[in-house]
Amino acid sequence: MDARVTGTLAEPDPSTANRLIRLLYIARALRGFGDGFAIIVLPAYMTALGYDAVAVGLVATASLLGTAALTLAIGTIAPRHDLRALLIFGAGLMIVTGLAFPNVEHLTLIALVGFVGTVNPSGGDLGVAVPLEHAVLARTASDATRTHIFARYSLIGALCAAAGSLAASLPDFLVAAGSTRLAAFRLMFYAYAALGIVCALLYRRLPHARAEERAPQAPLGPSRGTVYRLAALFSIDSFAGGFVAQSLLVLWLFERFDLSLSAAGLFFFWSSTLSAFSYPVAAWIAKRVGLVNTMVFTHIPSSIFLILAAFAPNLYVALGLLLLRSALSQMDVPTRTSYVMAVVTPAERPAAASVTAVPRSLASAISPAISGALLMTAFSGLPLVVCGTLKIAYDLALLYSFRHIKPPEEQGG
Numbered sequence: 001m002d003a004r005v006t007g008t009l010a011e012p013d014p015s016t017a018n019r020l021i022r023l024l025y026i027a028r029a030l031r032g033f034g035d036g037f038a039i040i041v042l043p044a045y046m047t048a049l050g051y052d053a054v055a056v057g058l059v060a061t062a063s064l065l066g067t068a069a070l071t072l073a074i075g076t077i078a079p080r081h082d083l084r085a086l087l088i089f090g091a092g093l094m095i096v097t098g099l100a101f102p103n104v105e106h107l108t109l110i111a112l113v114g115f116v117g118t119v120n121p122s123g124g125d126l127g128v129a130v131p132l133e134h135a136v137l138a139r140t141a142s143d144a145t146r147t148h149i150f151a152r153y154s155l156i157g158a159l160c161a162a163a164g165s166l167a168a169s170l171p172d173f174l175v176a177a178g179s180t181r182l183a184a185f186r187l188m189f190y191a192y193a194a195l196g197i198v199c200a201l202l203y204r205r206l207p208h209a210r211a212e213e214r215a216p217q218a219p220l221g222p223s224r225g226t227v228y229r230l231a232a233l234f235s236i237d238s239f240a241g242g243f244v245a246q247s248l249l250v251l252w253l254f255e256r257f258d259l260s261l262s263a264a265g266l267f268f269f270w271s272s273t274l275s276a277f278s279y280p281v282a283a284w285i286a287k288r289v290g291l292v293n294t295m296v297f298t299h300i301p302s303s304i305f306l307i308l309a310a311f312a313p314n315l316y317v318a319l320g321l322l323l324l325r326s327a328l329s330q331m332d333v334p335t336r337t338s339y340v341m342a343v344v345t346p347a348e349r350p351a352a353a354s355v356t357a358v359p360r361s362l363a364s365a366i367s368p369a370i371s372g373a374l375l376m377t378a379f380s381g382l383p384l385v386v387c388g389t390l391k392i393a394y395d396l397a398l399l400y401s402f403r404h405i406k407p408p409e410e411q412g413g
Contacts, residue, residue: 028156034195038192043250045186052376053251053255053375054372058368058372059111060114060242063365064245068358068362070128071131071358074090082208084208090129091197093196097119097189097196102186137153138349146338150334150338151282152279153334154337155276155279158273161272162268165267165268168188170184172184222345223348227340227344230340232359233398236390236393237391238359241364241367241387243386249322256380271323292339295336296396296398299391302327305321306391310384374386
């Protein structure tokens with residue numbers, strides 16, 4: 001066992017648990033920073049190569065489909081395999097992604113890299129590493145602290161994604177310094193690969209261990225029905241979200257308001273920052289009104305703001321409404337994760353995280369291609385309206401279906 005971090009993931013002692021959490025927080029920060037600039041640079045890179053919104057939507061769909069397939073595979077095998085090795089594998093995919101994108105220009109090859117790679121065009125909490133990190137974090141937390149730990153995890157990821165959004169403006173400075181635009185974009189992808197290398201080195205400091213000392217015969221057991229119902233509902237939410245996947249929202253702002261790359265980076269910095277600070281607020285609210293209520297009653301107003309943004313008469317109104325949406329739309333991220341981890345047994349957590357994530361990824365993979373086509377219609381804001389309407393329907397269905405299924409910390413209250 002590596003002396004730097006001892007113990008096992010099944011029953012970590014307090015000092016080991018704290019070190020595990022810190023390592024995963026740092027890795028989440030690096031991945032968030034990389035995703036923050038990659039999801040802005042990718043559509044700009046494709047535009048510089050001469051591709052239109054439909055092509056960007058197709059690549060977004062390929063990326064989300066690949067994320068779904070890999071997340072399902074990881075969640076299924078995680079209870080019986082070394083989590084450390086699986087996390088290092090995920091970091092390796094990040095490295096390959098950063099090295100491959102700068103060296104392909106044909107649409108088929110770009111889509112292939114998107115499928116097998118780790119750039120998530122939705123900007124959400126999907127990816128190969130996510131169910132693994134969730135399982136480790138859930139093992140270290142008590143019922144009273146679980147939501148706060150996931151809130152900090154999400155906060156760190158979002159703040160670093162915000163910083164990454166600012167870094168997306170670096171190509172403009174490189175071009176001003178004499179670089180070509182394509183060369184500047186390629187340099188950003190190489191930086192993404194470098195972040196993957198650092199993540200791999202961090203994961204190497206984790207102990208060799210499985211999610212459970214005795215892996216279950218099946219990935220899901222007594223909680224199967226609950227997990228499947230949650231997965232079905234989450235897929236509706238993600239199908240809706242795919243209409244405004246961040247790559248496509250960037251493209252909408254580029255084409256509707258002629259927003260510059262630097263301005264887009266600044267906007268998404270503030271958008272991600274607002275989302276980040278909403279996470280601890282969500283944990284505070286959830287402690288008082290419950291996890292499901294927090295998910296629903298913060299999500300509905302955010303969807304209304306998104307619908308209104310589609311009809312904004314100018315850039316400033318649109319950005320203002322989108323920022324208001326950002327302050328509310330992600331409050332369901334730590335609460336949703338905490339809820340899923342709370343209503344299943346510890347042995348089911350990796351599979352539950354995966355099974356609830358995969359339908360979300362599959363569903364969100366369908367809509368970007370449709371959204372890309374809708375962006376080229378007379379009313380380019382139509383994807384925003386469709387997204388907001390479907391998300392409100394999801395929130396009402398979630399409230400109706402799960403208002404009586406409470407996590408341990410809410411029972412008997």
